[in-house]
Amino acid sequence: MIVDLNLQGKKIIIIGGGNEAQKRINSVLKQECDITVLSDSINPQINKLVKTKKIKFVKQKISDTKFISKLKPDLIITTTNNKKINQKIITDAKKKKIIVYSSDNPEDSDFSNPAIIDFENMIQIAIFTGGKSPAMSKKLKDRSEKLFKKIITKEDIAQIKIQKIARKIAKEIIPTQEERKNCLRNIMSDNEIDQLIKDGQVKKAEKRAITILRNWK
Numbered sequence: 001m002i003v004d005l006n007l008q009g010k011k012i013i014i015i016g017g018g019n020e021a022q023k024r025i026n027s028v029l030k031q032e033c034d035i036t037v038l039s040d041s042i043n044p045q046i047n048k049l050v051k052t053k054k055i056k057f058v059k060q061k062i063s064d065t066k067f068i069s070k071l072k073p074d075l076i077i078t079t080t081n082n083k084k085i086n087q088k089i090i091t092d093a094k095k096k097k098i099i100v101y102s103s104d105n106p107e108d109s110d111f112s113n114p115a116i117i118d119f120e121n122m123i124q125i126a127i128f129t130g131g132k133s134p135a136m137s138k139k140l141k142d143r144s145e146k147l148f149k150k151i152i153t154k155e156d157i158a159q160i161k162i163q164k165i166a167r168k169i170a171k172e173i174i175p176t177q178e179e180r181k182n183c184l185r186n187i188m189s190d191n192e193i194d195q196l197i198k199d200g201q202v203k204k205a206e207k208r209a210i211t212i213l214r215n216w217k
């Protein structure tokens with residue numbers, strides 16, 4: 001089952017400070033969560049995130065799993081190149097019912113990571129091969145990225161921003177889901193809003209959407 005984890009406000013521990021740690025930090029950093037790296041060393045890019053206070057860092061060589069009871073994380077991501085220590089962390093996290101991921105163990109991890117085509121942090125297209133070939137996921141991403149960037153436009157992203165605002169108001173003022181759906185569709189296919197977005201008049205487009213909402217009967 002492919003899902004998008006909501007990590008808002010969650011406490012995340014990442015063990016290790018190499019390339020894999022960096023990739024996982026970058027994906028969890030997209031949400032506002034509390035990230036602590038435990039590692040005996042970190043690469044310069046991770047160090048930069050520590051210096052700018054985006055993440056915390058405790059210089060520590062992990063040899064047992066005491067940190068789990070001490071820090072009580074919601075999610076543990078282990079990325080060391082030490083299979084034994086990674087396995088120990090997985091086993092203990094599972095006992096404590098904490099979501100766990102290990103870079104070297106897809107079978108025992110609670111989730112896996114796709115190759116991602118991202119549009120301004122607003123739209124994500126994910127490619128998985130169910131763990132069969134990560135290299136092929138990357139290759140297919142590279143091949144299809146240009147194509148998707150042609151299909152999905154700046155205007156689509158602007159429309160998503162308008163829809164986000166509109167559906168929040170719709171939930172407050174339009175009583176039934178069916179009517180909310182109709183109203184949002186109406187905004188999505190409104191020629192005037194389309195034109196305003198194309199002309200870069202996003203604020204005016206937003207106002208027009210709100211007018212449609214307020215007048216919805």
Ligand SMILES: C[C@@]1(CC(=O)O)c2cc3[nH]c(cc4nc(cc5[nH]c(cc(n2)[C@H]1CCC(=O)O)[C@@](C)(CC(=O)O)[C@@H]5CCC(=O)O)C(CC(=O)O)=C4CCC(=O)O)c(CCC(=O)O)c3CC(=O)O
Pocket residue numbers: 023102103104105106111112113114115116127128129130131132133134135136137138141
């Ligand atoms: C199962 C999975 C679980 C997970 O870790 O999440 C997993 C596992 C492993 N990958 C390994 C190796 C490589 N991984 C990559 C690249 C990526 N790997 C990614 C995801 C996944 N990798 C998950 C399944 C995704 C799916 O279903 O397709 C991507 C898509 C996303 C990301 O990592 O964020 C990212 C491309 C991102 C991008 O660029 O967009 C390359 C290619 C390269 O680096 O050029 C290689 C070398 C070639 C090769 O092995 O194919 C090894 C070590 C194997 C060993 O020891 O030999 C393991 C562990 C194992 O298999 O035991």
Ligand SMILES: NC(=O)C1=CN([C@@H]2O[C@H](COP(=O)(O)OP(=O)(O)OC[C@H]3O[C@@H](n4cnc5c(N)ncnc54)[C@H](O)[C@@H]3O)[C@@H](O)[C@H]2O)C=CC1
Pocket residue numbers: 015016017018019020021038039040041042043060061062063079080081082085103104134
């Ligand atoms: N899921 C995936 O897509 C991929 C997974 N891998 C797997 O991920 C592992 C890590 O890869 P990289 O980050 O490239 O390796 P790396 O060697 O660059 O980084 C390992 C990090 O773990 C730290 N570390 C090692 N033992 C530790 C301990 N006991 N306590 C605290 N920190 C410790 C090291 O200081 C280092 O920062 C690889 O061994 C491989 O099995 C590798 C490539 C892709």
